[in-house]
Amino acid sequence: MTSRQLRRQDRAVDSPPRLQTTPGSSRPSPTSLPGTADETFDAFCQCYRSIYLRYGLARLRSPGEAAQALDAALDELADTWQTVLRDPSLPASAWAVIASHVSARQQTPLWGGLVPHEDADMLLLRYRLGLSAGDAAALMGMEETAFTARLSLMLRKLGGNSEIFVRHM
Numbered sequence: 001m002t003s004r005q006l007r008r009q010d011r012a013v014d015s016p017p018r019l020q021t022t023p024g025s026s027r028p029s030p031t032s033l034p035g036t037a038d039e040t041f042d043a044f045c046q047c048y049r050s051i052y053l054r055y056g057l058a059r060l061r062s063p064g065e066a067a068q069a070l071d072a073a074l075d076e077l078a079d080t081w082q083t084v085l086r087d088p089s090l091p092a093s094a095w096a097v098i099a100s101h102v103s104a105r106q107q108t109p110l111w112g113g114l115v116p117h118e119d120a121d122m123l124l125l126r127y128r129l130g131l132s133a134g135d136a137a138a139l140m141g142m143e144e145t146a147f148t149a150r151l152s153l154m155l156r157k158l159g160g161n162s163e164i165f166v167r168h169m
Contacts, residue, residue, distance in 0.1 A: 041081045045074060048094070051129070051139065055121075056102045058128050065105050073101035092141025119154050126151060 049070070056066030076097050077084060087093040099121060115123070118140075125136035137147030 037081050037085065040085065041078055044077075044094070048139075049074070051131075052098050054129055055098070055125065058124055059102050060105055066102070069101045069105045070098070073098045076101070089141040091138060095140045115154070115158075119150070122147065122151050122154070 052073075053066055053070050056069050057063060060066045060069065077094060084090055084093050099117075103117065109117070109120075121140070122136065125131045125139060126133060129136075131139065133148050133151065134144045137144040140147070
């Protein structure tokens with residue numbers, strides 16, 4: 001096991017973590033942590049690894065596949081961490097990497113591709129993993145109001161089928 005993998009050992013939690021935010025914003029603020037880039041990456045992994053792993057497991061339905069996807073994504077983030085730290089939305093950048101690695105391992109699209117990938121992730125985070133709208137939005141690097149509006153629009157479009165989608169996540 002590499003030192004990077006050892007630093008990212010999963011710390012299981014029974015419920016979704018409350019995401020740390022900056023005052024007046026719903027966005028997480030891992031860049032506000034003091035220390036070196038390695039220390040901020042370690043803190044980022046400690047804070048988010050569990051929820052990212054739960055997301056991967058919900059999408060892939062295989063603990064091994066979810067762990068491999070997450071390890072590959074975190075390796076990519078570690079390799080580009082200095083750049084990611086300068087991104088205007090670190091959570092959005094990290095989410096894009098995580099979701100990309102999970103999607104690459106998924107053999108069939110969620111719900112047969114009837115719901116766009118990002119919308120499916122919004123449903124999954126909010127209703128399957130039980131995150132609040134604010135926490136799900138922050139995890140994806142979105143403003144809570146935009147997340148809530150988009151989720152409401154999506155549920156209206158699904159109409160009577162929304163229960164089926166949520167139940168089969």
